[in-house]
Amino acid sequence: MIHPTAIIDPKAELAGDVEVGPYSVIGAHVTIGAGTVIGPHVVIQGPTTIGRNNRIFQFASVGEECQDKKYRGEPTRLEIGDNNVIREHCTLHRGTVQDEGITSLGDNNLLMATVHVAHDCRIGSDNIIANTTGIAGHVKIGDGVILGGMTGIHQFCRIGSFAMTAGCSLVLKDVPAYVMVGGNPASARSMNFEGMRRRGWDADVIATLRRAYKTVYRRGLTLEQAIAELAPQQDGCPPLALFLDSLRASERGITR
Template sequence: MANIHPTAVVDPKAKLHDSVIVGPYAVIGPDVTIGADTVVDAHVVISGVTTIGERNRFYSFGSIGCDPQDKKYKGEPTRLVIGNGNAFFQNVTVSTGTVQDESLTSIGDDNWIMAYVHIAHDCRIGSGTIFANNVTLAGHVYVDDFAFLGGFTTVHQFCKIGAYAMSAFTAAISQDVPPFVVAAGNRAKPAGVHSEGMRRHGFTAEQIAQVKKAYRVLYRQSLSLDESLAALDELAASSADVARFAGFIRTSERGFIR
């Protein structure tokens, strides 16, 4: 049997692996599934149609699987799916999805989500990301793998944050942030390549140099967008990272920071 503190309230319909630990005064709803070796600390509330994988840690006072903060929400059984090995620190809130999107909020594996972060309805978070304290995502935001969002970053609804991108402290993001790019300011503007993050994730000096060259093409050479994309296509022929960068620019629906 799961190790459940006697003051916790766990609905008998909830599905908890035998190795799950539930702390004092936690509340777990009937449509919740929690995988092996997950720890739910004191006063955490896990509700909604929420599926949680293995080896996750939920620190005190989090609200996971809560109703979307969307006036159109009418109690539909939308979902939250969380992968493996994530840490959710104190007072984190994560909403389920809405039927206006795909009825799903999803979070991948090995994410580090610090205190007071809010992840709104229909967000899609990849794996290996870091969200510093007080990051706030509006609805329908996509954050790709290994992105780093600095403290107090705010992200407008429907924005996309590319892989290995970074936001500086208090960045206010209202357009897409391409992969590898640092976003800074209110409203956020491009502020260079996240080269230190790339090094930490094993990118070679040559790979970083190619991404920096692509950044200069897009942001430093006063080219039109069509001219920039043509130049990026030439670089992408010999660099998968530049191809990812150029592909993101081409598919940006909201427009990217400039």
């Protein structure tokens, strides 16, 4: 299971069936759960916790010190859940004490080649992050998000659940849940209605979200006015409530 050329620190904790490929390096204070496969030439530094049934491909760098000049060697963490696929040359860095000290990745995510996840990012589950996407520090990403190839996300941005970016998008403001954006700088184009249909969402829910999008983006209202108009409709419609919550949570302003 562990190639003889791999270097594993005695303070690392690996489940009995973890596979480690040739020339990989696993440092101290790394914990790796059952069923996880580490490819060749992977470097994992701690403190890092990796869950079950993940696959990390060659040349990935996981749990390294962050690229922040304020970092002074504090014991910050990287936490990775279960069933993630992390492809070639991905980089995931630990957090900083200026934030919560943790970078986290949930479950069932696909990170394609050369994706960068910077310090203090919080990424949920079931996301697809395409090749060469760069996610700057302190970014929060929900669940079911699709980030097109070469997307760049500015630090402190929020990407709501089920949002989507086109390839080569430059995201400078928050993207609400369900919203599709594209361009440099990114602007809102629509909601991911096709994705909703593919997930089997009820037609009435999709129609409600379509009207909500028009209220926020097409009627010339301020964000506060739009939220006030939509708020009475959110009871009994969790998808609309999620959309409104993502609007309320915005601190940088939403992508228009």
